[in-house]
Every structure is written in structure tokens, then in C-alpha cells.
Amino acid sequence: MTKTLAIGPYGEADRAALQTSFDPVFLSSPAEISGLEAARRAEVTAAAFMGHAAFGGAEMDLLPNLGLIANYGVGYDAIDVAAADARGLKVTNTPGVLNDDVADLAVAMLIMVGREMEQASAWARSGSWAQTGPYRLNRKISGGRAGIVGLGRIGREIADRLAAFKMEIHYFARAEKDTPGWTWHADPVSLAAVADYLIVALVGGAETEKFVSRKVIDALGPRGILVNISRGSTVDEPALLDALEDGRIAGAGLDVFLNEPNIDPRFYALENVVIQPHQGSGTVETRAAMGQLQRDNVAAFHDGRALITPVN
Amino acid sequence: MTKTLAIGPYGEADRAALQTSFDPVFLSSPAEISGLEAARRAEVTAAAFMGHAAFGGAEMDLLPNLGLIANYGVGYDAIDVAAADARGLKVTNTPGVLNDDVADLAVAMLIMVGREMEQASAWARSGSWAQTGPYRLNRKISGGRAGIVGLGRIGREIADRLAAFKMEIHYFARAEKDTPGWTWHADPVSLAAVADYLIVALVGGAETEKFVSRKVIDALGPRGILVNISRGSTVDEPALLDALEDGRIAGAGLDVFLNEPNIDPRFYALENVVIQPHQGSGTVETRAAMGQLQRDNVAAFHDGRALITPVN
Structure with a gap:
């Protein structure tokens, strides 16, 4: 009843x-x-x-x-x-x-990948710091070019935060939006080509399936970091894995996966990936x-x- | 010659x-x-x-x-x-x-502690996600109250970033500074008492030794997160370890330690601490x-x- x-x-x-x-x-x-x-x-x-x-x-x-x-x-x-x-x-x-939480996680994953924070943590905890001297240098994150794929509510929260890290903000959306001087790209390949960091904040579903295609990933290039907090389906995951394994992109921070929670075991072998268990809104x-x-x-x-x- | x-x-x-x-x-x-x-x-x-x-x-x-x-x-x-x-x-x-790099690391450590990102990563990589369901909920970081201890060049860069995370910014400095509406505290205990997150950005040396005292740490309280990117000497480290072990503060993100690189092994036993090997400027x-x-x-x-x- x-x-x-x-x-x-x-x-x-x-x-x-x-x-x-x-x-x-x-x-x-x-x-x-x-x-x-x-x-x-x-x-x-x-x-x-x-x-x-x-x-x-x-x-x-x-x-x-x-x-x-x-x-x-x-x-x-x-x-x-x-x-x-x-x-x-x-x-x-x-x-x-949930916008704030998801944006927080996206920003932290980006810095964690660039600054190798998981590796540095494991290295310090293993005793290597005391035994072998300073941790290797990594890369500066502030001041880079961010490419936001999908400037909806969450994408905008991410962009607002990254702007405080002195980043130049570029974005893809179906139409140009009213923004504080950010650069619209009508095409995700063009966006990826200018971006140091590509942050995916699309809606899921059939329309955005593999929107971040092999071509987009190739355009991001060997210095590029990809962050995905949307859905595993929005990225061509086999293409992403190939690029990560071959060093054709620098790294990735991923809160979502194609077959989560049974994620592709190829991810586990990769040091340049921060894996989160789809906890973007998990507070x-x-x-x-x-x-x-x-x-x-x-x-x-x-x-x-x-x-x-x-x-x- | x-x-x-x-x-x-x-x-x-x-x-x-x-x-x-x-x-x-x-x-x-x-x-x-x-x-x-x-x-x-x-x-x-x-x-x-x-x-x-x-x-x-x-x-x-x-x-x-x-x-x-x-x-x-x-x-x-x-x-x-x-x-x-x-x-x-x-x-x-x-x-x-080096201000940008150090500030980036401070912000990432804060989010990593609050969102349990290292634990969530280990948990996902261990296969627990597939076996036991979603990762446990943690806590929201955006929108909290930040207390910056030392508003020099680096402290200001941290505050600027945290403001983009919709935080209310409080700070300790020897004198009140010209800021965009941030709240000055003449006393670090008063600062810690209002802060959800205490971020230490002091200069090192004898004058600031144990500036973040047992009393300051107690004032921060059980929901408090401490981040230190300055020098290990600025924090009363035994008091911090006691508080972390007893759950009298929630967690810490530390890039610096008293006897680094030979850090106190008590830190290794703590799950609620993100350890970085003094790599703040390490890009x-x-x-x-x-x-x-x-x-x-x-x-x-x-x-x-x-x-x-x-x-x-």
C-alpha cells in the first residue's frame, strides 16, 4: 500500500x-x-x-x-x-x-597528477626520502592552459577555481557562453590542441559517448593531462589507455570509468593515473x-x- | 682560483x-x-x-x-x-x-585530506570498489573557513586560491593587512578556533619555533585539518602527533617535518595524514x-x- x-x-x-x-x-x-x-x-x-x-x-x-x-x-x-x-x-x-564537491575533486586530481603527489607520498612513506635524497622534480600546474569540455554548472565551478590558479581558461560548449574572458572552442580537437589540461565535465548518455575521442586525446599531446569527473562513457577509454601506456599524454585523473566499479585492469599498471572510485559528490x-x-x-x-x- | x-x-x-x-x-x-x-x-x-x-x-x-x-x-x-x-x-x-607551486601543493593536500583521496585511491586499486560497493562518504571542502597562519607572499597565494573555493578567509599576521575582506586575527589561538582548516605559511627560524603550539592545535578541534608547507619547526610536532593519534584534529597535510628527511615514524601509522617529501617548490x-x-x-x-x- x-x-x-x-x-x-x-x-x-x-x-x-x-x-x-x-x-x-x-x-x-x-x-x-x-x-x-x-x-x-x-x-x-x-x-x-x-x-x-x-x-x-x-x-x-x-x-x-x-x-x-x-x-x-x-x-x-x-x-x-x-x-x-x-x-x-x-x-x-x-x-x-553537488557542483562544489565535484569541482574540488577535479582540481585536486589535476594537481595530484602534475605534482606526482601519490608517488611522492608512497616514496616518502617507503623511507626513500631519508635514504636517497630529494624526490624528483615534477611540473608546475598553476599558470597552465585549462580546457574545460562542457561548461555547464560543474564545468563552470571547475573553471572558476582554475582561474584562481592563474590559468588561461578555454572551453568547449555547443554555443559560446557569457564568461569572464574565457575562450570558446566550437570543436574539442581545437580545444585539446591548445590545452595543457583537459577537464571533462559533460553530461553522460548516448549523445556524448566517446566525445573525447582518440583524435581529441592525440591533440592533447605528450604534455597533456586529462581529468574526467563526468561519466566513463564520455571518453574513448581504450584510446585513453593506449595514450597513457605509450606516453602520448602525460597523465590522467579519473573519477569515472567505463565499466565501473569493474574498471579496466590496465589502469592499475599505470603510475601516471590518479584513480578515484566515483566519489565526486561523495561527501x-x-x-x-x-x-x-x-x-x-x-x-x-x-x-x-x-x-x-x-x-x- | x-x-x-x-x-x-x-x-x-x-x-x-x-x-x-x-x-x-x-x-x-x-x-x-x-x-x-x-x-x-x-x-x-x-x-x-x-x-x-x-x-x-x-x-x-x-x-x-x-x-x-x-x-x-x-x-x-x-x-x-x-x-x-x-x-x-x-x-x-x-x-x-616559488609561490605558485607551494600554494598549489597546499590546496591539493587540503582537499586530499578532506576527501580521503589517498585512501580512496588505494581502496579502488585494491579491488574493494568492485567487491564491496561505493567508497564511504567523506567531507565537503569548499565553503569552509580557512585560517592562514602567516599572510606573506605564499600565504596570500594560498588564500587567493582558497577564496575561489568559496571559503571565508581568516589569517594571522603581525599586523592587519590590506585584503579583499579577509579577517585578521592578532592571535593564532583565536584564528584556529574559527578555522576549519589551518594552513601554516610562516617563515622558519627561531622566532616562529612551535608557533603552532599545542594550544593552537587544541583550538583547531576535532573537525580541523592542519596543512603545513612552511617548515617543520613552526609546528609543535609531538603535540600534532598526539592530536592526530587521538582524533583531536581530523587530519593533516604536511610537506615539511621536524627532522626531515628522517621523519618521525609515528606519522607512518596515521591514515589521516598526507605526507609529501618537502617538494613544495619541486617543479x-x-x-x-x-x-x-x-x-x-x-x-x-x-x-x-x-x-x-x-x-x-
């Missing part, structure tokens, strides 16, 4: 808050919807969804009275929005609240804000009020 | 440049000066000095015609400037050129600029021109 499904790997705090607000049926993934009785499925009007498992037309059709899929996260590429549109379903996400403060915004969207829907952050 | 000593662990590029410019006698440390014949020592008028071994009055007295000690680095606490003054010796350092670009500025000071001295960056 619930109108709400809560689907995904919710943590304790979110689970408790969902329970209090909606007394939902909890499922691990959209694949479990088919396990519910038809009568219960017919009661459901809203789904609070979290995670990267596919939520497609087939799952939607199992919920004949569904009206809303409220995504936990800004990226909703796991949800087939075209299928939702075709069925008159609304989709919401949680933009804004207590931000996840609390994301959960609240998701629940606010579900509550608005149930109450017949306007959705707060609709995506369709 | 040289007027110049080059003392310290110079790298190849600097060594070659010193050779070309001054044909100096190379020594590993000031302790080796006494090994030179008196006649050679009497020829020396300038010393190009690098490193952290003490250069005191005893060493100066072995060089009766010495007029300049040109330090490689902005921190010249290894040189006894009072002893130099007493002998009419000039000292120069290499300010300005190819910056070290080249530091070496050039040192040589320019030595050349100016030999030519009877005004010193470029004198400290006394």
Missing part, C-alpha cells in the same frame, strides 16, 4: 529519511520491479531512483500508474528519458548541490542535500505541486 | 649553470668548508648555498673574505643571519618564483627560476651591482 518505490543502494541516512517521508518499498535495482505483485505495482506513482543500473521502458511498463522518476544525482543517463517522455513520465535530478554534506532534493521532488509530485528540478 | 663556492645537493641543470657562470668549487655541505686549504678559502667572496644544513658563524669565519651567501630557496633559516650581520655579510634568497620550471635568481644575485655581487633579493 505505497505510492513510492525507493530503488538503489541507499545509505542509512537516506533510507531512514525516505522511510519517514514515504514509507516506500525498497528495491536494490530496477530489475527487481518485476518481482512485485501486479496489484502493488499498480499503486506506485513515483520512484526515487539511485544508481547506475538501467531504468528503461520495460521497467516503466511494469508500473502502469508511474508519473515520476526522481533521480538521486545530477547525471540521469541510467534513465531512458526518451522512453519516459513517450509514456508521459516526468524525470527529476539533483543539480546544483556527507552533499549527499544529504542530494537526498533532500530528491525527496522534495517526490513530495512535490505527490502533493500535485510543481517539480523543483525537472529534466523533461 | 675561484671566488665562488657552490654548497649543497645541486641537481644537474643547476650544477651545469653554476659551472658555466662561476667555475665554482662544489661542496656537499657547509661542514666541508673546513676541508679546503686556507689559501683557497681566502679567495672565496661568495657562496651559492642550497639545502638545510646549518651555515653558521663558525663556517663564515673559515671564509675571511666572504661577502655574500646566496640562498637557493625562499626560506633561509639554515643560515645564521645574525652571524652574517655581525660579519658584514649579505644574504639573498629566491622569493616570489622543473620553478627550480630553474630559483637557480637563475640565485645565480643572478651572485653575479650582481661579483659585478658590484645591487643585489636583487637581499634579506639583510
Whole structure:
């Protein structure tokens, strides 16, 4: 007797808050919807969804009275929005609240790669500092040229931070934007060619698949560092691995991977890569804000009020 | 038959440049000066000095015609400037050129500690991500309160960067400075009490020894993160270790240590510390600029021109 499904790997705090607000049926993934009785499925009007498992037309059709899929996260590429549109379903996400955290991680990964901070840490902890003298020199990060691929909310937060590191800011976006003197490139290859650091902040989904292509990676060149905080799908990952292995780019800082969490083991062999487990928005403060915004969207829907952050 | 000593662990590029410019006698440390014949020592008028071994009055007295000690680095606490003054010796350092690199490292260490980036990296690389699900949540860094201890050139570069992370900037300095709305604290305990993050950017030497005292560390509190890119001597290191071990502060990012490179092994047991091997200025670009500025000071001295960056 619930109108709400809560689907995904919710943590304790979110689970408790969902329970209090909606007394939902909890499922691990959209694949479990088919396990519910038809009568219960017919009661459901809203789904609070979290995670990267596919939520497609087939799952939607199992919920004949569904009206809303409220995504936990800004990226909703796991949800087939075209299928939702075709069925008159609304989709919401949680933009804004996670921009700072994701941008922080992007900036730190860039400096970590350039300044070899993970290697230097391991080297100091191994005792090599005392035994063999100073750590090898690495490269200056401030003052370089940053290329932001995708100047949405997160891309802009990254650019604002990098500007404070005295960087010249270049960006790709579908159209030129109003910026404080940053340089627009209509083409990601041209962007990569001028950039010392390429930071990918695209939305996910079919439209941006392998947007950072082999050609873009080649244009970035042997001094180039690539940072990806968007989705693994936006980068041609085999091409990236080839370039990293061959030294055709200098390094990478990656929070997202194509088959995460089962990431390509070729990454493990690379010293010039900082690997993060898709934790861009993974802070207590931000996840609390994301959960609240998701629940606010579900509550608005149930109450017949306007959705707060609709995506369709 | 040289007027110049080059003392310290110079790298190849600097060594070659010193050779070309001054044909100096190379020594590993000031302790080796006494090994030179008196006649050679009497020829020396300038010393190009690098490193952290003490250069005191005893060493100066072995060089009766010495007029300049040109330090490689902005921190010249290894040189006894009072002893130099007493002998009419000039000292120069290499300010300005290394500010960006040191500030970059400070910011990255702060984010690395708060976002547990080293732990998350090790965890992802160990396969735990695939086996046990998302990495645990950590804490938001942007938007916190930064306390900069010492608002000199480097402190200001750090503050400028942290302001782009939407932080409220507080600082200690001997006198209030002209800043874009930052808050001055006359007392480091008051600064630590309001700060989420305490970033130490003091000069080294006797005057600042244990300036970040046990009391300051206690005022920082259990949510506090300490970052030190100045000198190990500026922090009461046993007090810091106690606080880290007891969880009385949240964590630390340290590029400098009291007995570096033989750092206290208690640090190795701590997960909430990012250890860097005093590599703040350790980039190819910056070290080249530091070496050039040192040589320019030595050349100016030999030519009877005004010193470029004198400290006394």
C-alpha cells in the first residue's frame, strides 16, 4: 500500500529519511520491479531512483500508474528519458548541490597528477626520502592552459577555481557562453590542441559517448593531462589507455570509468593515473542535500505541486 | 682560483649553470668548508648555498673574505643571519618564483585530506570498489573557513586560491593587512578556533619555533585539518602527533617535518595524514627560476651591482 518505490543502494541516512517521508518499498535495482505483485505495482506513482543500473521502458511498463522518476544525482543517463517522455513520465535530478564537491575533486586530481603527489607520498612513506635524497622534480600546474569540455554548472565551478590558479581558461560548449574572458572552442580537437589540461565535465548518455575521442586525446599531446569527473562513457577509454601506456599524454585523473566499479585492469599498471572510485559528490554534506532534493521532488509530485528540478 | 663556492645537493641543470657562470668549487655541505686549504678559502667572496644544513658563524669565519651567501630557496633559516650581520655579510634568497607551486601543493593536500583521496585511491586499486560497493562518504571542502597562519607572499597565494573555493578567509599576521575582506586575527589561538582548516605559511627560524603550539592545535578541534608547507619547526610536532593519534584534529597535510628527511615514524601509522617529501617548490620550471635568481644575485655581487633579493 505505497505510492513510492525507493530503488538503489541507499545509505542509512537516506533510507531512514525516505522511510519517514514515504514509507516506500525498497528495491536494490530496477530489475527487481518485476518481482512485485501486479496489484502493488499498480499503486506506485513515483520512484526515487539511485544508481547506475538501467531504468528503461520495460521497467516503466511494469508500473502502469508511474508519473515520476526522481533521480538521486545530477547525471540521469541510467534513465531512458526518451522512453519516459513517450509514456508521459516526468524525470527529476539533483543539480546544483553537488557542483562544489565535484569541482574540488577535479582540481585536486589535476594537481595530484602534475605534482606526482601519490608517488611522492608512497616514496616518502617507503623511507626513500631519508635514504636517497630529494624526490624528483615534477611540473608546475598553476599558470597552465585549462580546457574545460562542457561548461555547464560543474564545468563552470571547475573553471572558476582554475582561474584562481592563474590559468588561461578555454572551453568547449555547443554555443559560446557569457564568461569572464574565457575562450570558446566550437570543436574539442581545437580545444585539446591548445590545452595543457583537459577537464571533462559533460553530461553522460548516448549523445556524448566517446566525445573525447582518440583524435581529441592525440591533440592533447605528450604534455597533456586529462581529468574526467563526468561519466566513463564520455571518453574513448581504450584510446585513453593506449595514450597513457605509450606516453602520448602525460597523465590522467579519473573519477569515472567505463565499466565501473569493474574498471579496466590496465589502469592499475599505470603510475601516471590518479584513480578515484566515483566519489565526486561523495561527501556527507552533499549527499544529504542530494537526498533532500530528491525527496522534495517526490513530495512535490505527490502533493500535485510543481517539480523543483525537472529534466523533461 | 675561484671566488665562488657552490654548497649543497645541486641537481644537474643547476650544477651545469653554476659551472658555466662561476667555475665554482662544489661542496656537499657547509661542514666541508673546513676541508679546503686556507689559501683557497681566502679567495672565496661568495657562496651559492642550497639545502638545510646549518651555515653558521663558525663556517663564515673559515671564509675571511666572504661577502655574500646566496640562498637557493625562499626560506633561509639554515643560515645564521645574525652571524652574517655581525660579519658584514649579505644574504639573498629566491622569493616570489616559488609561490605558485607551494600554494598549489597546499590546496591539493587540503582537499586530499578532506576527501580521503589517498585512501580512496588505494581502496579502488585494491579491488574493494568492485567487491564491496561505493567508497564511504567523506567531507565537503569548499565553503569552509580557512585560517592562514602567516599572510606573506605564499600565504596570500594560498588564500587567493582558497577564496575561489568559496571559503571565508581568516589569517594571522603581525599586523592587519590590506585584503579583499579577509579577517585578521592578532592571535593564532583565536584564528584556529574559527578555522576549519589551518594552513601554516610562516617563515622558519627561531622566532616562529612551535608557533603552532599545542594550544593552537587544541583550538583547531576535532573537525580541523592542519596543512603545513612552511617548515617543520613552526609546528609543535609531538603535540600534532598526539592530536592526530587521538582524533583531536581530523587530519593533516604536511610537506615539511621536524627532522626531515628522517621523519618521525609515528606519522607512518596515521591514515589521516598526507605526507609529501618537502617538494613544495619541486617543479622543473620553478627550480630553474630559483637557480637563475640565485645565480643572478651572485653575479650582481661579483659585478658590484645591487643585489636583487637581499634579506639583510
